[in-house]
Amino acid sequence: MQIRISGSKPPASKAELTYGCIWMNRRTRKVRSGSVNFSLTKKLLLADQNPRLLSLAELYGFREKYRHWQEMGFEMAKTAAKTAPVPEGLTALMERHADALSSQLQAHHLKVFPPTSEKGIRTFAPSEASKLLGVGESYLRQTASEMPELNVSMSPGGRRTFSIEDIHAIRKHMDQVGRGNRRYLPHRRDGEQLQVISVMNFKGGSGKTTTAAHLAQYLAMRGYRILAIDLDPQASLSALFGSQPETDVGPNETLYGAIRYDEEQVPVEQVVRGTYIPDLHLIPGNLELMEFEHDTPRALMKRKEGDTLFYGRISQVIEDIADNYDVVVIDCPPQLGYLTLSALTAATSILVTVHPQMLDVMSMNQFLAMTSNLLREIENAGAQFKFNWMRYLITRFEPSDGPQNQMVGYLRSIFGENVLNFPMLKTTAVSDAGLTNQTLFEVERSQFTRSTYDRALEAMNAVNDEIESLIKKAWGRPT
Numbered sequence: 001m002q003i004r005i006s007g008s009k010p011p012a013s014k015a016e017l018t019y020g021c022i023w024m025n026r027r028t029r030k031v032r033s034g035s036v037n038f039s040l041t042k043k044l045l046l047a048d049q050n051p052r053l054l055s056l057a058e059l060y061g062f063r064e065k066y067r068h069w070q071e072m073g074f075e076m077a078k079t080a081a082k083t084a085p086v087p088e089g090l091t092a093l094m095e096r097h098a099d100a101l102s103s104q105l106q107a108h109h110l111k112v113f114p115p116t117s118e119k120g121i122r123t124f125a126p127s128e129a130s131k132l133l134g135v136g137e138s139y140l141r142q143t144a145s146e147m148p149e150l151n152v153s154m155s156p157g158g159r160r161t162f163s164i165e166d167i168h169a170i171r172k173h174m175d176q177v178g179r180g181n182r183r184y185l186p187h188r189r190d191g192e193q194l195q196v197i198s199v200m201n202f203k204g205g206s207g208k209t210t211t212a213a214h215l216a217q218y219l220a221m222r223g224y225r226i227l228a229i230d231l232d233p234q235a236s237l238s239a240l241f242g243s244q245p246e247t248d249v250g251p252n253e254t255l256y257g258a259i260r261y262d263e264e265q266v267p268v269e270q271v272v273r274g275t276y277i278p279d280l281h282l283i284p285g286n287l288e289l290m291e292f293e294h295d296t297p298r299a300l301m302k303r304k305e306g307d308t309l310f311y312g313r314i315s316q317v318i319e320d321i322a323d324n325y326d327v328v329v330i331d332c333p334p335q336l337g338y339l340t341l342s343a344l345t346a347a348t349s350i351l352v353t354v355h356p357q358m359l360d361v362m363s364m365n366q367f368l369a370m371t372s373n374l375l376r377e378i379e380n381a382g383a384q385f386k387f388n389w390m391r392y393l394i395t396r397f398e399p400s401d402g403p404q405n406q407m408v409g410y411l412r413s414i415f416g417e418n419v420l421n422f423p424m425l426k427t428t429a430v431s432d433a434g435l436t437n438q439t440l441f442e443v444e445r446s447q448f449t450r451s452t453y454d455r456a457l458e459a460m461n462a463v464n465d466e467i468e469s470l471i472k473k474a475w476g477r478p479t
Contacts, residue, residue, distance in 0.1 A: 102246060119242040120276045121217075122444055123153060123161035132167055132221050133174070133184065143170055164221060168278040171223050186223050187326055192475040193386070194322045197467075198347035200332040200340065202367030203360055206353040207395035209236040210430060210439075211463075212331040215351075217441050218464040219471075220280035224326040227272070229255055230285030231339050237331040238284035239437050241275050245286035255283050256292050259313040259342070261299040268317040281325075289339060296338045310338045311378045315346040327471060336370055344375065345383050349470070350390040356397060356407040388474040393463065394423035422462040429456035 088096075124132070130140045144150055144162075150169060153161050162170075175184040188194065199212040209232065216228040230237040235245035243249055251257075258268040272281050296310045303309070308316055318328060330343045344350070354364050379385070392415055398404055412419050429452050433443045440460055445453045469479040 105246075119442070121164045121221075121441055123163050124167065125159065125161060129162040129167050129170075133171055135174070135184075140170070143174055147173055164277055167221070168223075184223065187225060188475070193348060193388075194318070194325060194328065195349060195388070195471050195474060196318060196328040196330065196347045197349045197351055198330045198332055198343045199351045199353065200334075200343070201353045201364065202334060202336065202370075203355075203363040206355050206360065207393075207424060208334065208353045209240070209331050210434070211351070211353050211393060211395065211424065212329050213237055213240045213439055214441070214460055215464055215467060216280060216329040217277060217439055218461070219327055219329075219468065220277045221441070222468065223279070225279045225324065227281050227283070227321070227325045227328045229283045229328060229330045231255065231289060231343055232285055232331055232333045233287050233289045234333075235285040235287075238282065238286070240434075240439060241282050241284075242437075243273070243282065243284040245284065249284045249286045249288075251288065254285050254288050255314070255317070256288050258317045259292065261295055268320050272321070285331075289333075292339055293337045309381070311342050311345045311381075311383045314339075314342040318346055336367070336374060341374060341378060344371070345378065345385065348386050348388045348474070350387075351467070352390070352392050353395045354392050354411070356394055356404045356411070358407065361407060361411070389470050390418060391467075391470070392419045394419065396426040397423035398426050420463065420466055422459065422466055424463050425456065425459040427452065427456040427459070429453050430460075 126137050126140060130137045133140060135143075141160075144152060144160075144166075147170065150166055152166060153163065171184050197215070199208055199215070201208050212228070216226050220226045228237065228241065235243075235249070238245055238249065252264065252266055253271055255268075255271060257264075257266045257271050259265075268283075271283050273284065274280075275282050292310075299307075299310070314330075330347070332340050332343050352364070354360060375383075375385075392411065394408055394411070397408070408419075408423065429440060429443075429448050432448070433440055436443075440453075440457055443453075447453075472479045
């Protein structure tokens, strides 16, 4: 038997094909975990209506795709025997696809994060820890030596590293024994207003959830008490923080449970959960949040005197737990519904993410026009806004892209200081970390080339540091 070769190469022998099969079979046994093996795959490839011979190029191409798929953590779906096609309606088709995708995503999650694993933040070098604490490295080493209960780990190279729990303990210790009036715990003081930052955009893909997740983690690592609220029914923020919407978030465990209109409403404290970062708490989301959009029109028709209208319900529940936090970060849904309007009413600050492309900017124009009209209506109905600042954050920015630079200049000429000075760069470090539901603060630096990771982290820290300065300014503190 001979095999046709793509291109101008001579035919390959049966022995060569057998060698390719054996190599693939060995490789499969190394990486397989209940997935289809190569012998079955070969049958599927060859069992055509019109049988044909495989080229070595096809064989090797499939081998590489298969290996890449396994390294990504996904399982190869077993192909069922061919059956006669059965007419299927749109609802049934979407339902079947949703079930199939959900099962594969859960299998991927279990492979990347087995039940025995715990999601967490990577350890920090002394230079990074000292920056988070706002002290010099020498003072950090001196303080750490004064704390015998501190279990500081060592890197493979013999260098000391600090966990996020270590940094939290050191910050509390320095705040208690520090000299003078300096405070290392930057909690709110008397007279300082709780900062509620709503991160929003009408168009998906602008980096809204990524921005909210990194902002919440950064501020928590800097010592602030943070509450992150996932208002997006897609629940990407919850997934980034380790709460899978399909399996880890039950009925009445989202913010909907605290703002619903019926007798099943629960205190907001019951839907707040801790995370793997000290002083960072989460109210997760899932599809249940859509119920608020459906319930509100009925509630408006049946409302009684004294009822809190939809735009004030998030403000009301945040006020109940305001003393526990310094900053609330809300990841808004990418739509102008009742949830978004309620989040805008609750916000003291607005952060709008924008990708510097013409279609995205045109979409943002529609978003701003519709939002301002709706806010005017609810303001006339009695809504009160506690507004400190609004900023536009340029996301997925490529400095070498000429049209993007022109668009950024265009936005700065229109909005002036309302555009943040630092953009968030487009980088493979952020997208690759997202494949495993992690942030830049969670992935190990060794997973990337050093320059790629350092460039991404520098850009992310610059953005978050500028937002922290705006928070301090709102409190009247020096920046």
